[in-house]
Amino acid sequence: MVKTAVEPRPMELVWPSRVYLPGYVSALNRGWSRDEMRPEAGAEERAAIEADADRFLASLVDREARGGRILMPDGSRMRRLPGYKCWMWDGDFCGSIDLRWQPGTDALPLYCLGHIGYSVVPWKQRRGYATRALGAMLKLAAREGLRRVEITTSPDNFASQKVIVANGGKLVESFVTLPSQGSVTKLRYRIALA
Template sequence: MGAPFKLVQPSAEYLSAYVAALERGWSWDTVRGKVAADEELELIRKDSAAFLASLAIRRPEGAMVTLPDGTQVPRLPGLRRWMWDGEFCGAIGFRWQDGTEALPPHVLGHIGYTVVPWKQRMGCATRALGLILPLAKEEGLRYVELTTDPANVASQRVIEANGGVLHERFTKPEAFGSTPGLRYRIALERIADGS
């Protein structure tokens, strides 16, 4: 049986497992997929310490993010954690704007997650979301929003298992293909403070 499930700070200790997942075709970026995975592999090969340091910056100054249509926008404050059960399971990220729950139009939700295919349907995403919610509460947010596709029933169940309630049906911005989406909210007042 594997080690207990936890979220870990991206670090050299876990990097080889992260690289192996990228090389197997998994990507943290579920929209840009292989292109984003290849970009990360190149960054890691060039300077793995710099790559890891970039993930540790909670409030980036001047850092940019590439949207699916190639547009670059300023990176919001945020953090990324890797899912770990003795093996790499996936990643979860949380982003925010200080002092408000509002997000820019190009940011679909506060939290995004993805599980490697060989660890799916094992509860990893549900546990990871539950573990990151106290970190969102520490930033002073009253709620977080998460989005998913109408056909992604598994993701809807993950969100609902953590107290998510459907807030609205919407059309994603053009940069994301103008496709239908579902926006959920999770109220954070019931979440225990993290440690």
């Protein structure tokens, strides 16, 4: 009998749920964290999942901004914006992408660096997943009534810059974040939504 190569499943965005939670926990256990500014967030999420997995999952889709305040890198807390997270899935957990917005406007408060943030686990990088995930999330952003989104990245994160540009992103500025965000240099891109 001749074995044939199994075609990999295409990456898709899925809503966080119990079905996909073991893959997410596995990524956390391998040291991945979706919050690059707060690496300790992975351990905090594991603890939240262990305490109440259903509550943790529900917190990832918060279209009415009912959750608690957002913890900033300096320890301060800011008002939560409406938003949600989707997980990248190809038969296993690949990463996370999130959308947040301020109702009635395309503008964001100063403490929010962008409408969309994403992170692919290291062992699934260089497969085009972030590019496809961002393209899918842009469609969801348009359904939320946004006419444009802003995405920020670090000047040395060339992979992220490539993902943003591949999805129509235009560089608007280089800036320094607020002290509550670490006073680091970031690049801001803007993507017009059709």
